[in-house]
Amino acid sequence: MSFQFTGIHHVQLAAPEGCENTARQFFGELLGWSEVPKPKNLQKRGGVWFQCGAQQVHIGVQQDFIPAKKAHPAFLVEDLDALCRHLDQKNVFIINDEPLPGAKRFYLKDPFGNRLEFLEWE
Template sequence: MLFSFKGIDHVQLAAPKGSEEEAIKFFADVLGFKEIEKPAELKKRGGVWFTFGTSQLHIGIEEPFQAAKKAHPAFEVQNLEELKRHLAANHVKFIDDPNLPGANRIYLSDPFGNRIELLEWD
């Protein structure tokens, strides 16, 4: 094979029109992702971009909007128990899921109803 995949550059989640500030409050202020500037040509489409680790999360505006209830990104975290306490303190509801052997994981929804998985491997 003359090609190979190197990793994930970014994950995109959809959000409704005008939701950029709410996205910043959740992904930057609560989850701790760092907001990054979108290229000038793409700014007119709306949305907001974040970086974490070596990847990016793009929140794209979609009209009409429909949240992803099953399809989801899974973010690997360090110290999930501390993150769970942080989420609870910020009134973010989550569901523990013990069904993946070797992983401590939870599911939550972003402010727009998109499903997100957070997990820490043993």
Template structure:
């Protein structure tokens, strides 16, 4: 049976990081928070936007993902970069990939994120 697609991406956050996560993912990136199923842990938070479903789970032994990362497609990379930098997030260029403009940045906890726009 082949894989049909990707249902969601999960990133780890430290205990008590939900408010910072909300400020970043909803306030800065424009995702919408959605309720978690009641049978799951009340810690962490879930977001959605476009085709993205993002689950943030609390890890008591949290260490940021500094290599593994989600690559998020956006429709205005320059605007997003300006908003991230204005909010104090460092953005980093990397090797060019044909058909895309892209950069990397970290979430408030140091998890690596790639932002891409088709060219």
């Protein structure tokens, strides 16, 4: 093939209408991600975008929203233990799962019920 994939630009998570302020509090304030301005022509759809390392996470409004309880993005973290302590101090419920060889990881639910994984390779 003459083409190749070079990575992931963004992951989109669905959320209910009116989610923007809650998303800003969770992804922006709690996780510390920077908000990325949406292009003007897409602003009418609602939602909010964030920068997470080299990738973006787009929170998009879905009319018939149902949280993703199994499908999920996994975010690479440097010093996962520090993130875990930070979230614990903010009373965020962390879900431990089966070990993944060579990694430390945990899950949590975003404010809309979507499953998110955070991991650090050892």
